[in-house]
Amino acid sequence: MKVVLQNLTKIFPSRNKKSNEEVVAVNDFTFTIPDGKLIGLLGPSGCGKSTTLYMISGLQKPSGGQIFFGDEDVTELSAENRGVGLVFQNYALYPHMTVKQNILFPLQNLRGEDKLSKEEMLERAYTAAKLVQIDELMDRKPSELSGGQQQRVAIARALVKMPKVLLLDEPLSNLDARLRLQTREEIRRIQKETGITTIFVTHDQEEAMSISDMIVVMKLGVVQQIGKPQDVYDDPTNLFVAKFLGTPPINVFEGKVAGGKLYLDGVEVLDVPGVADQDVTVGIRPEGFTLDENGPMVCGLNSVEVMGRDVSVVSTHPASVNSVIRSIIDADNKVAAAETVSYSLKPHKVFLFSKQDESRIYFDI
Ligand code: ADP
Ligand code: MG
Numbered sequence: 001m002k003v004v005l006q007n008l009t010k011i012f013p014s015r016n017k018k019s020n021e022e023v024v025a026v027n028d029f030t031f032t033i034p035d036g037k038l039i040g041l042l043g044p045s046g047c048g049k050s051t052t053l054y055m056i057s058g059l060q061k062p063s064g065g066q067i068f069f070g071d072e073d074v075t076e077l078s079a080e081n082r083g084v085g086l087v088f089q090n091y092a093l094y095p096h097m098t099v100k101q102n103i104l105f106p107l108q109n110l111r112g113e114d115k116l117s118k119e120e121m122l123e124r125a126y127t128a129a130k131l132v133q134i135d136e137l138m139d140r141k142p143s144e145l146s147g148g149q150q151q152r153v154a155i156a157r158a159l160v161k162m163p164k165v166l167l168l169d170e171p172l173s174n175l176d177a178r179l180r181l182q183t184r185e186e187i188r189r190i191q192k193e194t195g196i197t198t199i200f201v202t203h204d205q206e207e208a209m210s211i212s213d214m215i216v217v218m219k220l221g222v223v224q225q226i227g228k229p230q231d232v233y234d235d236p237t238n239l240f241v242a243k244f245l246g247t248p249p250i251n252v253f254e255g256k257v258a259g260g261k262l263y264l265d266g267v268e269v270l271d272v273p274g275v276a277d278q279d280v281t282v283g284i285r286p287e288g289f290t291l292d293e294n295g296p297m298v299c300g301l302n303s304v305e306v307m308g309r310d311v312s313v314v315s316t317h318p319a320s321v322n323s324v325i326r327s328i329i330d331a332d333n334k335v336a337a338a339e340t341v342s343y344s345l346k347p348h349k350v351f352l353f354s355k356q357d358e359s360r361i362y363f364d365i
Pocket of ligand 2: 049050051
């Protein structure tokens with residue numbers, strides 16, 4: 001099911017009686033979510049991810065704009081009638097019910113032509129349970145399950161009604177690191193097997209990047225960039241997006257462009273043809289540095305961390321905004337123990353941003 005968001009906006013009235021400042025939680029969000037894809041909705045806390053999800057689900061009413069499922073305008077439709085499955089961070093299982101009863105619950109309220117026989121309900125419940133691999137745990141209570149298993153029950157409960165759209169709001173946040181990894185792969189597998197259009201909300205860029213067909217990066221209610229994870233990483237539209245994606249994060253410098261050359265701390269480091277003379281903010285991805293003893297970027301060497309396949313070099317540079325620079329170098333290249341380490345730069349890993357509005361300034365490579 002294709003989902004269309006058209007100028008979707010949500011404004012909350014001020015919570016504070018003294019000030020009249022309203023909160024624009026979601027501002028003019030327009031996007032078509034293609035049928036059968038998994039979309040990662042990504043951004044820092046408070047940027048409007050949950051609000052967007054609740055509007056799609058029908059739990060919250062938009063202040064403006066429209067929502068379509070396929071060609072049907074569902075903006076005024078109640079949550080029950082939209083055919084969405086919702087999964088929250090805190091599982092929200094009924095503690096006094098068994099796993100089986102929890103999964104069956106949404107089916108028992110179906111009325112009219114949707115009403116199912118007991119056998120049909122059980123079959124659906126077991127199919128959903130098998131899909132998330134908890135069919136052996138059907139008679140347990142939620143308190144007898146691990147966090148990861150509880151979240152699987154919540155997913156099964158969302159799937160049992162065969163929703164047209166699956167909405168997941170930070171579903172992995174309560175799990176420990178290893179379970180988070182495992183469960184996110186599970187969610188991807190389930191999504192692929194069922195082909196349900198899925199929106200996955202997270203503040204964790206790595207999580208969103210690893211399982212999404214496309215990511216939507218939000219900031220303060222405004223969509224910053226939409227694209228395939230790799231494309232957004234390789235070609236960020238502004239400094240916010242560049243900084244939000246990637247571990248270790250992008251290295252940021254104060255720089256200057258003059259005569260088509262980029263200068264850091266007065267030293268020419270890269271050709272940037274086509275850019276007008278100006279002060280710029282410079283982002284360099286950790287993998288954008290090449291060890292080069294004659295390279296123009298001479299950095300103070302702090303430490304070298306061996307990580308097996310790669311080596312992480314921690315260094316300093318006068319133009320760096322952060323106290324240290326992190327670069328990732330192939331482990332085959334040896335970093336000599338010395339006071340300094342010198343690099344040349346990979347042009348496609350260097351991004352320039354406007355000092356005025358932090359938007360990207362492109363140069364010809
Ligand atoms: P996220 O899920 O990305 O952390 P939310 O969508 O929950 O962000 O919130 C977006 C903004 O809207 C925040 O500034 C939040 O404080 C505000 N907000 C969310 N829900 C309400 C509400 N019911 N009333 C007033 N403000 C709200
Ligand atoms: Mg939220």
